[in-house]
Amino acid sequence: MTARIGVVTFPGSLDDRDTRRAIRVAGAEPVALWHKDKDLKQVDAVVLCGGFSYGDYLRAGAIARFSPVMDTVIDQARAGMPVLGICNGFQILTEAHLLPGGMLGNDHLHFICRDQKLRVENADTAWTADYTAGQEIHIPLKNMDGRYVADRRTLDELEAEGRVAFRYLDVNPNGSLNDIAGITNAEGNVVGLMPHPEHAVESLIGTGRTDGLPFFTSILKKLVTA
């Protein structure tokens, strides 16, 4: 018995295959989901992957948020189903108000693609339990709209409740407030981040490190032991 983890493909998604592969490498069963289907095929968790859904028209994630599949994802996430948003997926989660704050263009106005050092700030979520708090990891980062913004009260709340899940180290690559790379909801089942853990699960490719694999082993353990 393993866990079934869905990966949604929107028009313009880029990393759905890599994400499904990462899920398989971790030992879970990836399930392809389609943006027009309300049906989640009885998955135990969902990953919203990177890319440029609907061309990032209007705002990154703004149109994807109203797709049929998201109606179900939003309902299920509110009911406790684990959801991970990576890059464009993070943008969709903020547009859907499953996570607070918003995403805007990088402060330097350029696309960025780099190997990014992060600190794991919260290792108690459904997606980060296989890390230890304070652990420093390297994860590829590639985005245009990676600047996390929120009002002061929201930032204070996130900091006070330990809901900043990942923070940029050494360099703030996009002007994100408080160096925020990723956050979690209060319940810990919905997590979003800009860097791409699915690109760092095999030593042969990418950074040569597997620092992203614990995302997928964390959720597998949680679902299998649940």
Next chain:
Amino acid sequence: MARVVVDVMLKPEILDPQGQAVQRALPRLGFEGISDVRQGKRFELEVDGPVDEAALARIHDLAESFLANTVIEDFTVRVEEVAEAAK
């Protein structure tokens, strides 16, 4: 037919690097005395039928839920005068 215009701007406290880039280019073009530029979006909605209070209320809801992300943006809704006059 009537036109309703929705203007969307980043909230004042949020950094607008595009507006800053435009502002910095102005002196090079010979425009002096512009201390700040903020860049926003304008939506022109061509409405079938009369733009009554109910229609405006629906457009307001549309702007609030979709055209603007009120976490980071402010918006205004108005009926465009020119379209009214040309009717």
